[in-house]
Amino acid sequence: MKKSAALILSLIIILGVAVNAVAIDSLDDTAYYLINTVDNPTVASVGGEWTVIGLARCALDIDDTYFENYYANVQNYVKSKDGVLHSRKYTEYSRVIIALTAIGKNPEDVAGYNLVTPLLDYDKTIWQGINGSIWAIIALDSGNYGTQEIRDKYIARILECEKRNGGWSLSETEEIADADITAMALTALSKYQYRYDVKSAIERAINVLSAMQNENGGYSACNTKASESTAQVLTALSAIGISYKDTRFVKNGKTLVDNLYSFKQKDGSFSHTDETSIMATEQCFYALTAAKRFEENKTSLFDMSDVEKTNKLHSGLPGKNTDVEKTEIKFSGKTFSDVQGHENQKAIEELAKRGIINGMTENSFSPDNTMTRAEFAAITVRALGLSVKNLSVFNDVKPTDWYAEYVNTAYSYGLVKGISETEFNPDGTITLEQSSAMVCRAAILCGMENRLDNAAVRNILAEFTDYMTVSEWAKADVAFCFEKGILNKSAIEIKPHTAVKRCQIADMLYNLLKGAMLI
Numbered sequence: 001m002k003k004s005a006a007l008i009l010s011l012i013i014i015l016g017v018a019v020n021a022v023a024i025d026s027l028d029d030t031a032y033y034l035i036n037t038v039d040n041p042t043v044a045s046v047g048g049e050w051t052v053i054g055l056a057r058c059a060l061d062i063d064d065t066y067f068e069n070y071y072a073n074v075q076n077y078v079k080s081k082d083g084v085l086h087s088r089k090y091t092e093y094s095r096v097i098i099a100l101t102a103i104g105k106n107p108e109d110v111a112g113y114n115l116v117t118p119l120l121d122y123d124k125t126i127w128q129g130i131n132g133s134i135w136a137i138i139a140l141d142s143g144n145y146g147t148q149e150i151r152d153k154y155i156a157r158i159l160e161c162e163k164r165n166g167g168w169s170l171s172e173t174e175e176i177a178d179a180d181i182t183a184m185a186l187t188a189l190s191k192y193q194y195r196y197d198v199k200s201a202i203e204r205a206i207n208v209l210s211a212m213q214n215e216n217g218g219y220s221a222c223n224t225k226a227s228e229s230t231a232q233v234l235t236a237l238s239a240i241g242i243s244y245k246d247t248r249f250v251k252n253g254k255t256l257v258d259n260l261y262s263f264k265q266k267d268g269s270f271s272h273t274d275e276t277s278i279m280a281t282e283q284c285f286y287a288l289t290a291a292k293r294f295e296e297n298k299t300s301l302f303d304m305s306d307v308e309k310t311n312k313l314h315s316g317l318p319g320k321n322t323d324v325e326k327t328e329i330k331f332s333g334k335t336f337s338d339v340q341g342h343e344n345q346k347a348i349e350e351l352a353k354r355g356i357i358n359g360m361t362e363n364s365f366s367p368d369n370t371m372t373r374a375e376f377a378a379i380t381v382r383a384l385g386l387s388v389k390n391l392s393v394f395n396d397v398k399p400t401d402w403y404a405e406y407v408n409t410a411y412s413y414g415l416v417k418g419i420s421e422t423e424f425n426p427d428g429t430i431t432l433e434q435s436s437a438m439v440c441r442a443a444i445l446c447g448m449e450n451r452l453d454n455a456a457v458r459n460i461l462a463e464f465t466d467y468m469t470v471s472e473w474a475k476a477d478v479a480f481c482f483e484k485g486i487l488n489k490s491a492i493e494i495k496p497h498t499a500v501k502r503c504q505i506a507d508m509l510y511n512l513l514k515g516a517m518l519i
Contacts, residue, residue, distance in 0.1 A: 024257055024292050029268030030285045031060050037269075037278060041066075042073035043085070043092075046279045049099035054286035056102035057293065057301055067103040074100065075111040083113030090125045093118045094135035101143040101304045108145065109517060116145045120332040120353075122153050130168060130181065133157040137188040142304045150332045155192060158185055159201055166204030177208050179219040183232035190239035190300065202240060209233055210248040216262070217254030227263040227270055227280045230256055231287035238290040239300045257291065260284050316518050320447030321413070325385030326518050327354040336365035344503040347510035350519060356382045357506055367503035374403035374426035376435065376505065377410035380442055383509050384518075386413065394424040401426070415441050432487075432504070433474035433496035439486055439508050440477040446516035450480050463489070470496045486511045 031054075038051040052070050055062050074096060078085070085092040093115050097107040100115075107115040119125055119140060125132045133154040140146045140154075161168055167177025168185045182205050192198040214220060219229035234244055234256045242249075244256045260270070263284065269276040270284040290301035299306045316324060334352040336359050339345045348365055351357040357379045360366040374397075381388065388405035389412050397407050407424055410416040416438055418424045430438075444450055452460070460479040461467035470478055478496060481487040486508050513519035 024288055024295070025261070027058055027285065027288060027292070028060060030264075030270070030281065030288075031055060031058060031062070031268075033268035034281060034285060035062070035066060037281075040073070041070040043077045043096060045095065046282070049095045050279075050282035050286060052099045053102050053301075054282060054289055056099075056307075057286065058289045059293075059296075059298075071100070071103065071105050078113050078115070079111045083111075083115075085115070085118075088124070088127055090118055090128060090132050091135045094139035097139040097145070098142050098302060098304075101139075102307060104307050107143070112514060112517060114519065116140070117329075120146050120150050120329060122150060122333065125154075126157055129170060129172070130158060130161045130185070131170065133161075134181075134184045134188040138302050141191055142302050144305075146329065147332050155189065155195075155198065158188060159197060162201055162204070165208065166201075167208035168205070177205075177212070178221075179209060179212050179229045180221060180232045182209055183229075183236035186236035187232075187239045187302065190236070190241075191303075193240065206240075206242070206248065209236075213249060213251050214259075215252050215254075216259055217249075217251050217256055218259030218262075224273060226272055227260060228272065228283045230259050231280075231283040234260065234287040235290045235301060238287075238294040239302070241294070243294070244291050257288070260288065316516055317447030319449075320516065321445045323384075323386055323413075324446055324516075324518070327356060327382065327385045329353045330355045337363050339365050339367055339503075342367055342503065344507045347507040348503060350510055351379070351383070351506050354382075354519075356509070357502075365502065367501060367506075369502050370429045370499040371435075371502050371505050372426060373416065373424065373428050373430055374401075374407055376430055376438060377416050378403050378406035379505070379509065380415055380438065381406045381409050383513060384442060384445065394418055395422045397424050397426055413445060415445070429499045430505075431497050432494065432500045433471055433478055435500045435505060435508065436481045436487065436496075437474055437477040439512055440480050442509075443480070443484070443486070443512055443516065446512070446518065448484065448512075448516055450476075452476055452479055452483065456483075461494070464492060464494045466493045466495065470494060481508065484511075484515055486515065 034051045034055065038047045041048050041052050043049070052067065056067065085096065097115055100107040100110070119136045125136050137151055137154045140151055158168070161172065163169060163175055163177045165177065167182040169176065169178035170181050186202060186205055189198050189202060193202060212219060214225060218225055219233060220226065221229045237244060237246070237249065249256055263270045263280065265271060265276055270281045271277055272280040286301060293299070293301060316326065331353050335349050339348050342348070344367065348357070348367065352359065360369065386409055389409045390405060391408040391412060392399065393408050393411050397404050403426060407416070407426060440450055457476050457479040460482050461470060461475060474496065478494065482489055488507065510519065
């Protein structure tokens with residue numbers, strides 16, 4: 001019997017499983033407190049996203065109206081900021097992305113703005129320090145946004161910031177690991193434990209966190225025992241698959257959950273140290289939610305793969321052709337040396353990142369070059385996400401030509417026309433009025449309303465000194481493009497018969513996709 005008892009004890013130590021740990025109580029009272037205290041959540045680091053995330057992931061019966069109100073507030077906020085949540089602090093984007101994903105909304109289309117795009121800019125995101133990388137990974141992984149390439153950059157950044165003895169801290173010069181940042185880093189890396197370098201770093205950090213734990217089962221921040229640090233560690237352990245009952249995190253019989261409950265108040269709130277704190281309540285609530293989800297074998301707190309999407313990826317405008325699809329980012333950070341500071345730089349880069357338009361070389365775009373009819377057909381088909389069709393329409397478009405499928409597809413959808421029934425003239429250059437007509441057809445396919453009466457057409461074109469030179473057949477199309485912001489109104493001349501430049505085409509298609517809610 002003694003040998004058996006000793007063997008069992010040894011197994012418990014080896015496996016790291018504690019017994020007789022207190023269970024996680026119902027979270028209803030804390031949820032009720034948050035709903036009534038944060039009754040109109042909006043974009044905010046306290047009293048905003050963290051409340052929404054916790055409530056969305058706690059599996060309690062929360063009225064959908066609460067989340068819809070938050071989403072409406074986010075849309076209004078994003079509009080008021082012209083899509084720029086912060087010029088340098090990119091954790092603002094990460095926090096909102098996670099919250100929107102948690103409630104089934106699409107952060108890639110909020111009032112016409114893509115909130116994921118800023119996190120694809122590595123250099124700007126890491127300006128904030130390791131916090132930027134940590135929360136960028138968590139946000140991108142929450143809904144599988146962006147590419148693995150950008151995630152790998154953030155992972156590498158986190159790993160290179162590891163302290164000598166394991167763990168992480170907010171300061172690059174500080175050699176002592178911090179419990180909060182170490183826990184957050186573990187949460188960010190949790191999905192990548194299959195990688196040897198990540199797994200090794202996680203194991204070192206676990207040892208560091210175990211050694212840092214106080215005698216009462218909690219953690220301290222700035223030499224003060226506070227609930228938030230404990231909450232972050234509990235969230236991290238749940239993400240990497242370690243129970244709060246693990247013996248490495250039980251001190252004097254006290255677990256992380258025991259410690260958190262010591263901060264709980266009668267009204268369901270939690271205190272930071274002594275007094276009730278919204279921030280502490282939010283963090284303790286979502287940490288306990290994370291632990292509860294782990295116990296119930298559900299996806300982790302920030303893994304939203306189980307969330308039912310209520311607005312799927314850019315379905316575009318209601319009246320669009322069902323074949324039109326949003327084109328995802330393929331090459332994050334794509335740019336060209338000759339578009340830096342160019343007035344159409346953003347449009348060119350956004351299309352290039354999605355593989356819609358290519359450079360003339362790897363590093364050169366040649367923005368002032370003209371564009372052929374075949375090239376235009378190709379980028380328009382790619383811009384609308386249309387599946388290419390294997391047809392044979394024109395005698396001068398041979399099946400072996402690189403553009404054949406694009407021209408035939410564009411023709412089949414009515415985006416382009418031939419110069420005759422049998423000729424397309426693929427190498428012919430496009431004028432501004434010709435490109436306007438083609439983009440107008442694309443807009444109709446995207447579900448945009450293009451009806452302008454004769455008076456409206458005259459009024460729009462009359463703003464330009466050379467409006468009389470626009471061909472009669474193209475006037476309505478050119479007017480439509482100006483009216484919808486597809487063409488830039490800042491010039492005093494239209495120059496309808498001038499060969500359109502590559503930069504202008506990029507700008508027109510970018511503006512079209514924005515207006516059609518496809519970018």
